[in-house]
Amino acid sequence: MPTPSTFARFDRRMLLRGALAVTAASWVPRRSYAADAVSSTGETVMLSDAAIADLQKSIKGSLVLPSNPEYDTARRVWSPNVNKYPALIAKVTSVEDIQATIQFARRHNLLTAVKCGGHEYNGHGMADKGLTIDLGGFGGVQVDKTKKLAFVNGGAMLGELDEATIPSNLAVTNGTANHTGIGGLATGLGQGRLSRVLGYTIDNLRSIELITPEGKLVRANAKENPDLFWAVRGGGGNxxxxxxxxxxxxxIDPNNLTSFGYTFPVAKAKDVLKYYFEMADKVPNEMALSSGVTTAENGExxxxxxxxxxxxxxxxxKLLAGIDRFGEPTRKRFDKADYLKVQSAGAGPKLSTRTLYMHSGFFDKVDSKIPDVVVxxxxxxxxxxxxxxxxxxxxAASKVAANATAYPYRKVLHQCAADGNWLDPKDGPxxxxxxxxxxxxxxxxSNGGFYINYYCDPTEDDMKRAYGANxxxxSEVKAKYDPTNFMKLNFNIKPKGSNKRASR
Ligand SMILES: Cc1cc2nc3c(=O)[nH]c(=O)nc-3n(C[C@H](O)[C@H](O)[C@H](O)COP(=O)(O)OP(=O)(O)OC[C@H]3O[C@@H](n4cnc5c(N)ncnc54)[C@H](O)[C@@H]3O)c2cc1C
Known part of the structure; x- marks a missing residue:
């Protein structure tokens, strides 16, 4: 396990005093930090104190090194099984900070990760022995109520977007846990309580500003860099x-929402699943349903x-009248809801103590065997x-053409996830x-596809399935904007023509 060994002697307070490795008494050559950093292709990187000091001088945000007391907090992400030791975490606070940091990463060819909310299950947001660009200090949302537009900084959390819009009776499809980051959600897809009415988050994107892997700030929309705009809507952080x-x-009317939930004993499971599929065919887009068979800690x-x-x-x-046929549920709620409260109420802990693992996929039609197989x-x-x-x-999401965005699966009726979660790592395997x-x-x-943000440990073939014909x-757009696959700690698309293995 990499330890904060050599960097432990690099003290940021020294850096801030401008002392660096030079002391008044004597100058002692410091050991290089070669063992602590790696390049994007796995080679050792020599990062000197001076190089790190230069980066610190060029950004307003802060650098967290393994020697800093906040290092362990800074490297923690939502999933507790992600235990990576970055050589350097840059907590950026502006576009200029991000540009300077990405240029630093390029100069040193550092293995680089991008973290927004840190919720991605595979821990792509942390670079083991590399550089993590932490966007968490680059939040903020501006709203133009007249034009009904939200301008969301790349490090914002979903709760900021909800709070800036819902009280003005405005909204866009957003995820259901308010401490998730916009960065992973709005480049991945963005499913939520409004997606059947408004489409996914990516379907509501009008433009983006993006810093390319070369450090250039570009704008992309239907007219400017349309290939990039197309790719970012579903292609993740590539x-x-x-x-x-x-x-x-x-x-929207945030008070015109009803939230409901029923739990029934296992004896009803097949029939409830059948009812779910039956109702999903009938209900209007204003209703979104889900159903699942699960086992509790005690096996129930x-x-x-x-x-x-x-x-x-x-x-x-009225729409759900038939549900009475299952008798008394073991749990039931059927509430008039306040959308802003609902969005924050069920979010769970900001940092999970349980690891969640899942494979998921899509059904364009429902095979009648599904309830039997599941139960x-x-x-x-x-x-x-x-x-x-x-x-x-x-x-609404199915009205978008399959080739209009990088995310292709527009005729999907149901998403299905098979999952497990554990507290004790020994239960993981x-x-x-x-x-x-x-x-x-x-x-x-299934139709073979899946939503990248709901998938653990994808192989290169899985990634091809995730995008199908797109x-x-x-892969061509990747080759244009990131031919060396510098941005590889993500749901990786290999640049067309490269034979390197996609990293995970
Ligand atoms: C509790 C919980 C609830 C969830 N609920 C939903 C939900 O309701 N709907 C839904 O669709 N998904 C949901 N998800 C999945 C979620 O969308 C993904 O986990 C997503 O990757 C989280 O984004 P993040 O910024 O928090 O993650 P991070 O781990 O910070 O980032 C993930 C990846 O996104 C990319 N990235 C991040 N920021 C940027 C940026 N500014 N520019 C370019 N690339 C960037 C990077 O490649 C990074 O590795 C949920 C996840 C959790 C843990």
Whole structure:
């Protein structure tokens, strides 16, 4: 395990005093930090104190080195199993900071990661022995209420966007955990309580500003750099660092929302799943449903049926009239909701103590065998803390053409995730295997695609599946903007023509 050994002697207070490695008494050549940093291609990088001091002088934000007391806090991301030791974490606060840091990274050919909210399950936001560009200090949202536009800095958290818009009865599709970062969400896809009404977050992007892997600030929209604009809408962090997302807002009534959830015992599981699929065919776009069969810590199995509806509880109850056939649920809620509160209420801890692992995919049609496969899987060989969950898609997102954005899967009716979560790392391998085997049973009935942000440990072939017919074009755009695959700590697209292995 890499330890903060050599950098431990590099003291930022010295740096701030301008003392660097020179002391008044004597000058002692300091050891290089070769062992602590690596290049984007895996070679050792010689980073001198002077180079780090220069970077610190050129940015307003701060550098966190392994010797700093806040190092362990700074390297922590949402998932507790991500345990990486960056050589350097640059906490940037402006476009200029990001440019200076990315140019530094290029000069030293450092393995570089980009972190916004740090919620990506695979820990792509942290570079082991490399440089992490932490955008967390570069938040902020401006709203033009007349034009109904939000300008979101590349390091903002989702809660900032909600708070800047919802109180003015404006909104755009946003994720459901307010401490998630906009950076990973709005470059990946962006599903949420409004996606069936307004499309995904990427469908509401009007333009972006981005710092390319070469450090150049560019703008991209339908007219300027349209290839880049196309690629960023679903292609993740492959093309540079987005410093500004311009998002189209829509008028909503945040108090005209109903949120509901039912839990039933396992005996009802097949029928509840069938009901979910049946209802998903019928309900209007204002309603979004989800259902899943899960096992609790004690192995108890249950089935859930949840959703939200942009309308009154009375209207929602009418739409869901048939649910009475399952008798008394073990848990039930059916509430008129305040959208801003709902967005922050169910977010869970900002840093999870449990590791979540999942494989997921999409169904364009529903095979009638699915409920049997799911319930058999969870009842015949139950594994505590595992699940198979479905969430309804389609609606407004399906009106977008498959080749209009890098994300291609527009006719999807249901997303399905097979997952497991654990507190104790020793439970990880078995739950990982269980989730993988669960998904293997369902995959043949799926369309082969998946949403990158809901997938762990993708292989290079998986990445091709994630983009289907759009992969080829994505790989060409990658070759244009990042021919050396400098930005590789992400859901990686290999630049067209490169034979290097995609990194994970
Ligand atoms: C609790 C929780 C709830 C979630 N809920 C939802 C949900 O409701 N809907 C949904 O769609 N997804 C959801 N997700 C998945 C989420 O979208 C992804 O985990 C996403 O990657 C998180 O973004 P982040 O900025 O927080 O992550 P980070 O780990 O900081 O970043 C992930 C990657 O995004 C890229 N990136 C980050 N910032 C930028 C930037 N400014 N420019 C370019 N690239 C950048 C980088 O490649 C980085 O490695 C959820 C995840 C969690 C943990």
């Amino acid at each position: 093309f540079g660092i987005v410093t500004k997302f311009e998002l189209q807002l829509h008028e 199995i249950s089935v859930s049926f949840n959703g939200n509806f942009w309308g009154s509880p009375e209207e929602a109850q 058999d899987r969870l009842t015949k060989a139950p594994m505590p803390r595992a699940g198979i969950r479905f969430s309804q898609q389609a609606g 078995a739950l990982r295997q269980y989730a993988n085997e669960s998904w293997d049973l369902l995959k043949p009935m 992969y080829e074009k994505l």
